Amino acid sequence: MPGPAPKHPSTRARRNDPKKGFTSLPAGGRLGAIPPWPLRPNPFMTAQLETARDRVASLQVELEAAEDGRARGRLRRELSKNEMTVATLSLQIEQATDDEVALWDDLWRTPQATVWEDSHSSREVAQYVRWKVLAEQGDLKAAAEARQLSDRLGLNPLALTRLHLEIERADEAETRGEQRRKKATPPTDNKPKGDPRGTLRAV
Template identity: 45%
Template sequence: MGPPPKSAGERRRRNATIAMTRLPAGGRQGDPPRWPLIDDVVASAQRDMARRQADEYELQLLEPDLQGRQRASVQRKLDAAQSAAMVLDKQIEAQAALEAELWRDLWATPQAVAWERLGWTREVAQYVRWKVKAEMGDLDASKEARQLGDRLGLTPLAMLRLRWEVAPDEVAEQRQERTTRAKRTARQRLRVVDSEGGSGAVAGS
């Protein structure tokens, strides 16, 4: 005869789905949290090392016995060290500016409401650092940024995995509906005017 049918309560529990967390379409309001990470240690160390090397080469050039090819070699090394320090300075400056901009933009998104509830401030900051490095040409950083972006729900598929969805923007929908209705009414008026104008022309002929 087979097993007895399951009760209605058991069937409901079996078919139950996890509710979606709705995030506001207007995004998170207010200022972003304080940036929690220190400066890029690797880039700062490389820049400081280049500066120290440049200082050492400048001291060598002050030695009166340094002449000919040796002097030219030290001068080339000095130029290279100064150039490296300058490039790293610009890189650190650009990275800081891009991080600040991306940090501000991310904390205005709908996902930022969930991050704030979950306390994911440092996780978002780590994504920002990897993402900026990726945009500056670091291929390994792009892989890290992609993985962190998925964890933070920055793609539609990642949002689905986290059971997040953006709530409909009812105000925007109403505004769009009013605009569409106004355009439709204007077209109807134009058709009426054209129709009346056409009738008059026929009557005049």
């Protein structure tokens, strides 16, 4: 059994450093390019699709060779069923891939993504994405796997605390941004400059 979650900095006694041991994450999320999606389409669904395609090809050959009317009718019905399976699996794989890439992009804009980048955890994030998409399609086993990875990746408030992470407040982020801008801005001389024509003299 895991031990109790560490106390959040805001609940610690004042005699202690309130943010000791906690890593602050940017409230605005991770900036920069999104890493490329690293996984191939779902291998189980892909195997099902290839099996169905092979069956369609085999049925087409049998149908061309069949001479009995009853056999031809049976083959046509089976062929139609397998063609529907191919179309359904193709659509499911396409939609799942689109959902995975969309969720992947969203996750890499979160504050937690700065930690994943530093720890080179892109494959773990990709595994979470795959389980999460399957869970949203009703797969209960995938839902359990997604919950476990969610905890490991800090994707819920309790997990953030266990991992000693905290997302900075918006006002803190704004203050730090202003300080950085002030440091980056060179000082300017606000004294009014005289008319350069005043230095000219008639000869």
